[in-house]
Amino acid sequence: MSGDGALAWLRREGRIVIVGASLAGLRAAETLRKEGFTGSLTLIGDEPHEPYDRPPLSKQVLLGHATADRTALPRRLALDAHWRLGVAATGLDMAAKRVRLADGDEVEYDRLLIATGVHARPWPHKSEAELDGVFVLRTRDDAARLQRRLAASPRRVLVIGAGFTGSEIASACRERGLPVTVAERGAAPLVGALGGVIGRAAADLQREHGVDLRCGIMVTALEGDAPGRLRRAHLSDGTTIDTDVAVVSLGATRNTEWLAGSGLGAGPRGIACDAGCRAFDVRGIVTDDVFVAGDVARSPHALFGYQFLSLEHWGNAVAQAETAAHNMISSSSERRPHLWVPAFWSAQFGVNIKSVGVPSLGEEVIVAQGSLSDRRFTCVYGYQGRVIAAVAFDQTKWLEFYQRQIESAAPFPPDYPSVDRRPEGLRPVPAEFPDPSLPTHGPSVTVSGYSPTDQRITFVPAHA
Amino acid sequence: MTQATLLRQIIDYSSRADPYPLYAELRKTPVLQEGDDLFVVSTYWEIKSLLHDPRISSDARNLSPSAAGTLLQEEEEASALPPAFLRLDPPEHDRLRRMTMRPFGPPETPRRVHNMRGELARIVSGLIDGFGDRNRIDVVDDFSYPFPVTVICRLLGVPREDEALFHSWADTIAAGLDPDPGQDPGERRRVTQQARTELGKYLSGLIDERSGAPGDDMLSALVTQHGEDGQMTRMELLSTASLLLIAGHETTVNLITNGMLTLLRNPDVLERLRGDPGLALPIVEELLRFEPPVQLLPQRTTLADIDINGVTIPKGASVWLVLASGNRDPQRFPDPDRFDPDRKDNQHLGFGSGIHNCFGAPLARLEAQLALTELARRLNSPRLVEDPPPYRQNAVLRGPRHLNITFDGFHA
Incomplete structure (x- = not known):
């Protein structure tokens, strides 16, 4: 079969599997259909929900202005896809072109798109993380749980980590009138993302809004009572804070564990891919049939010295998914680079x-x-x-x-x-x-x- | 034809009914220099980029002395009022616009415009009922002219019994923006100035009244607010209220009149609107692209030399941004000279862009949507009496002076 013939066959009756059923996965699926892909399309997602939008979770949902189950992403066209929701992918066999699922099933593909995103980095001490009152915020269910707890008027909320998510959570809590302590290891909120100059402005902003902001400090332990409810947090300066809610906002980890041993260039920093969204294998050779998009991707950017960027940005997920989808069903001369400015x-x-x-x-x-x-x-x-x-x-x-x-x-x-x-x-x-x-x-x-x-x-x- | 004549042709009244072929000619030189100090920008991406460029000022005090006299014989408002935020740069612009937005839109007052919907619909119905048993009207004088003035009166909280006074001042000031060539310019200026003075005195009295007994209108809110931005001075209040009246009036008249004219030239779209009021939203967006009420922004100047499209615009030059031409740029809009309410991705420049984007846009949209939907629904077989209709003089705020139509009665 000639190259052109293979591509025409792929577009007509090939099998495309997308692992990750969130923003990037959905937008990629829509782009594939919009660009004329008529073969079989499978979306695999570890959460039981249809694709939903995350930015409102730390804003309107925590404020109680919107409920978590009303955050579904708008569908731009009918997908005619097989949805495998609530079942995680657990392994990849690149030679056999198969994705293994948690329920033991296997799904074969001709082209694979990996858009598994990230998960909230959990509190490192498992027994403390399991205390009633310790939360993370990444998923719809996380947001619904945290919102319910905030609505029950806790005496204080401790936010661990003042990155963007932590700061937005603190903001929502203050808007609800709740006392908030923010503990940040760095010198100021947002310092990792925006640096110390803006960080100081962000610190002033938090304090003006009544946040008890403590920088240069770490939470060393979370202490519970006998029934397992959070009662107190211990800080690295030797002080303690009485609190019954702690939100762990220590950033995110790429969902790549399932690819361990697959031979794909995947690790804790994400999955390396070229500017056309094709994944690299561990040897640094680009693959022809495995593509990556969204938060889990690391791709080189011409504007930034061809360094590999990992971006946890809504707009990046959309743009990269569209580029990846286009490239998956295009000949090499028609492929486009992902050149989105972060x-x-x-x-x-x-x-x-x-x-x-x-x-x-x-x-x-x-x-x-x-x-x-x-x-x-x-x-x-x-x-x-x-x-x-x-x-x-x-x-x-x-x-x-x-x-x-x-x-x-x-x-x-x-x-x-x-x-x-x-x-x-x-x-x-x-x-x-x-x-x-x-x-x-x-x-x-x-x-x-x-x-x-x-x-x-x-x-x-x-x-x- | 030299390029200099092209620009004069655009300003010349004879091109008012259809300036678009001249704009197409203009776009062949995206940044056109006219004389030493005037630069005319006519293509979409170049206009868009200058609207977001912090080296561009809206404050006439930054014009070089030689650039200050432009081609447009703008009436020099011998006004004692300070410039309103339309003609200011940040931070003064931001402060005044923010304070004016507080009682008008989100985040503080997200429902102001929405809550006016019922009242707007009643004003529209009243005006159409007022056509009585006539089967011929002037859309301008009988409908699109009185509508926005009444709306601004209600927004500002002008008492009903004073609305007629307000209308007459607005008429006179608007006529001043639209000079009749036969009229003595000195006399026109005197009459306009008198109307401005009387309007100012009236508003000043209204401000006194509202500061003692505030209502839920916008003027009361502007008078009584004292947040992080402090209070508006009396002079700031007067210039802001005048800006809302003048900027919100003439533009909306033209949007509605251009809208009715365009619908009558595209009877299939008019018919669709009759059956589907939801179509009013994309129709109004396409109108803002196709026949924008503000054709060009003549008030910008450069704070530094700016390189754009191979041309260096020197510091202190006068820059015109021809929004109506950018809206017809084939590099941005496929088939740009076609009126197509089904157009996708219609990011037109009809309301400008950047920090000076139209303050009243949500209100103007709603007014035009309601007005056109009701005209389409209630008039039986409306027809143009003449095409093109007679236009106003003004090349910037372009629109018909009269739009005579006939119809076979109207529905209740």
């Missing part, structure tokens, strides 16, 4: 935060517009003399401009006057990112080295 947003303590580019690559930062003390500003990050990222607090409409500055490798610091440039915006200052070799839960963009199988940065849970 972007994400957050809403917390009444402020809309948006980021473009890769702030954590930044060496220096300048307040290009507005003022940190007003909590309304646009900060621009520089890396080796070029603009690499921008972050806005309540000034998101300017970011389109800075995205183009990133895309065109515009010089840093900006050498032009602009509206709303204040005295503090005349000089760049160090961006103050924590040493990347130190474990942190924070960054939702991580740059993880140059080679497909480079796993040199790994997370080590905090010591008790």
Whole structure:
């Protein structure tokens, strides 16, 4: 069969399996159908729910403005797919082109898309994690459980970790009028993702909203009572906090355990793939029939020195899924690179935060517009003399401009006057990112080295 | 034809009924220099990028002295009022717009516009009922002109008995924006100025009244708010209220009139709307692309030299962004000269973009949706009396001066 004939056959009656039935999996499936794939389509998801949207879980759902079961993602077209929901994939046989499922079933594929995403990093001490009152927030069920507990007016909520999720949870708790303590190992909230300069603004914001914020501190133990209910947390400065709810927000871990031994280039940092979303095997050779998209992917980005980026961003999941799906059923000359400029947003303590580019690559930062003390500003990050990222607090409409500055490798610091440039915006200052070799839960963009199988940065849970 | 004449042709009244072929000509030079200090931008992506560029100012004080006199003979408002947020940059713009938004939209007042729906529908019904037993009306004078003024009166909380006064001032000020070439310019300025002064005095009195006894209207909220941004000064209140009146009025008149004209030129769409009121949403979006009420933004200037599309616009230059041309850019919209309410991905520039995007957009959308749906539903076989209709002078706020139509009676 000629190459063209094989592709035509694949598009007409091939078998495509998507592991991961969340945002990336759904959007990939829709793209496949939209682009004319008429073969069999199987979606495998470990959760029993149809694909749902996660951003509202830490916002509207925790506030009780929306219920967790009303977060289903809109369907853009009928998929005619086999849904295997509530059953996790447990193994991959690349030679036989088969995915093993938790119920013992096996599913064969001609093309496979892996979009298994991440899971919340659990509290490292199992017995403490099992106490009644200890939560994580990643899934719909997590959100529903936590919302019920918050609605029961606990005396205090302890949020462990002040990354984006932790900060949004703290914000929702304050909006509900609950006393909140936030314990953050770093020097400030959001410091891993946005650096120390904006981190200090975020810290002020939390304290103004009544958060008992404790930075440079670790939670060393969670203590329960005889029936197994959380009662108290012990901190590394020797103090204790009486609390009956603790939300563990220590970032996420890629769902790649099921691929152990498969020969795929998968590890704790994700699954390495090329810019066309094709997965690498452990030898660093790109595969022809296994594709990756969403939070679980690590792919090289031309704008950022071809470094492999792992992005936990809603927009990235959509864009990468669409590219992967297109490439799965296209000839090599019609394939497209995934060149999405990283972007994400957050809403917390009444402020809309948006980021473009890769702030954590930044060496220096300048307040290009507005003022940190007003909590309304646009900060621009520089890396080796070029603009690499921008972050806005309540000034998101300017970011389109800075995205183009990133895309065109515009010089840093900006050498032009602009509206709303204040005295503090005349000089760049160090961006103050924590040493990347130190474990942190924070960054939702991580740059993880140059080679497909480079796993040199790994997370080590905090010591008790 | 030289390019300089092209721009003058666009401004010339003779092209008012159909400037679009001239815009197509204009787009051949996406950034066109006219004289030393004026740059005209006519393609979608270039306009979009400048609307988000922090090196672009809306504050006329940043114009170089030589760029200050433009081709457009804009009436110099010899106004004692400070510039409203439309003509300011951040942070002043942001503060005033934020304070004005607080009683108008989300997050603080998400339901203001939604809650006006019933009242808007009643105003529309009343105006159509007022056609009486006529089978010929002027859509402008009998419908789309009085509608938005009444809406702004209700929004600001102008007492019913004063609405007629308000209408007459609005008429005079609007006429000032739309100079009749036969009229003595000095006299026109005097009359307009007098109307502005009287309106200012009236609003000032209303502000006094509302600060003592606030209602649930927007002016009361603006007068009484004192949050993190402090309070608006009397002068800021007056200039903001005038901005809401003027910016929210003429534009909405044109949106509705252009809408009815376009529907009568596309009877199949009019027929679909009659059967499916839900179609009003995409129809109004397509109208904002196809016949935007604000054709171009002539008030921008550069704070630095800006390189765009191979041209360097020098600092202090006057920049015109021709929204109506960007909306017809074939690089962005396939088959751009076709009116197509089923168009996908219709990210038009009809309301601008960036920090100055139309403040009243949600209200304007709702007004136009309700107005067009009701006209379509109630009028039997409406027909244009003349095509094209006579247009206003104004090249920026472009729209018909009259839109005479006939019909065979109307439904209740």
